[in-house]
Amino acid sequence: MSPTRPILREILAKSTRYLTEKNVDSPRLSAELVIAHALGLNRLDLFLDLDKPLSESELARIRPILARRGTGEPMAYILGRREFYGLDFHVTPEVLIPRPDTELGVELVLKLFDPGQTFCFADVGTGSGALCAILLKLFPQARAVATDISFGALNVATGNLRRHGVDQRCVRTRGDLLRHVKGRSLDLIVANLPYIGEKEAESLSKEVVGFEPHLALFGGLEGDELFPPLLWDAQEVLVNGGVVLLEVGTNQAKNLCDRIAGMSPRWTDIAIHRDLAGHERYAQARLRW
Numbered sequence: 001m002s003p004t005r006p007i008l009r010e011i012l013a014k015s016t017r018y019l020t021e022k023n024v025d026s027p028r029l030s031a032e033l034v035i036a037h038a039l040g041l042n043r044l045d046l047f048l049d050l051d052k053p054l055s056e057s058e059l060a061r062i063r064p065i066l067a068r069r070g071t072g073e074p075m076a077y078i079l080g081r082r083e084f085y086g087l088d089f090h091v092t093p094e095v096l097i098p099r100p101d102t103e104l105g106v107e108l109v110l111k112l113f114d115p116g117q118t119f120c121f122a123d124v125g126t127g128s129g130a131l132c133a134i135l136l137k138l139f140p141q142a143r144a145v146a147t148d149i150s151f152g153a154l155n156v157a158t159g160n161l162r163r164h165g166v167d168q169r170c171v172r173t174r175g176d177l178l179r180h181v182k183g184r185s186l187d188l189i190v191a192n193l194p195y196i197g198e199k200e201a202e203s204l205s206k207e208v209v210g211f212e213p214h215l216a217l218f219g220g221l222e223g224d225e226l227f228p229p230l231l232w233d234a235q236e237v238l239v240n241g242g243v244v245l246l247e248v249g250t251n252q253a254k255n256l257c258d259r260i261a262g263m264s265p266r267w268t269d270i271a272i273h274r275d276l277a278g279h280e281r282y283a284q285a286r287l288r289w
């Protein structure tokens with residue numbers, strides 16, 4: 001007699017227990033995603049088939065993926081994808097996994113420009129290119145420069161910009177902030193640069209600090225070291241009336257806005273934007289000539 005095969009419901013419960021013991025974030029959801037991915041199903045199919053017996057080859061597909069998740073490797077790297085603002089983006093360990101926080105940046109740009117407007121923007125520290133690609137999708141007349149200091153990140157961004165059909169309107173360049181961009185041509189600079197302080201590293205989840213690129217996470221000891229040099233660069237490349245929109249970390253916005261005001265009287269309309277939870281997320285300023 002052949003041994004009874006375990007059913008999906010049992011494997012789901014067992015996998016959840018395993019991930020709980022490994023202290024993985026969201027163990028039940030992770031188990032569902034791991035199993036669905038291994039079996040080539042979506043999560044809904046999984047729930048419709050909970051009494052399905054699993055074959056040895058199906059179990060063999062689940063085990064290595066579950067083991068990866070058990071080390072704390074983020075689901076997005078295992079799946080190779082993450083959704084941002086309703087579109088799917090390829091992600092690898094060379095790029096930060098796009099966060100919902102950054103979607104506020106998209107909303108803020110939608111308040112600054114009309115959908116049919118022609119303008120040119122830079123996405124500094126583009127990473128996966130998600131923010132840049134979404135903006136090019138939402139503004140079909142816009143053109144962009146996507147920059148990053150990491151070659152690996154720029155490759156991922158290029159793939160994503162192509163995948164969403166917007167690469168023809170975007171120049172990709174590797175470099176430090178905007179130092180390599182010449183001419184006064186930008187109407188907008190958006191940047192989600194690294195802003196976590198190195199001294200905070202120990203308080204970060206191991207799923208973040210152990211797997212995401214440190215170049216994408218840390219902005220010096222305090223976290224805010226890249227903002228001043230970016231603003232100096234911005235003064236050289238923004239048109240009259242051009243705007244910078246910077247994603248910031250907790251408690252950085254006020255200090256950053258004071259610094260912008262102190263840099264030059266040409267910076268005007270300096271503002272802080274909060275997310276729905278009331279956290280300060282973006283600093284904005286406009287350059288006037």
Ligand SMILES: C[S@@+](CC[C@H](N)C(=O)[O-])C[C@H]1O[C@@H](n2cnc3c(N)ncnc32)[C@H](O)[C@@H]1O
Nearest residue numbers: 096098125126127148149150176177192194216
């Ligand atoms: C926090 S990640 C953001 C990625 C992407 N914009 C997003 O929102 O998902 C920061 C990115 O900035 C890049 N970066 C770090 N230092 C930089 C620098 N000095 N100049 C340009 N890019 C930099 C990193 O390689 C990383 O891709």
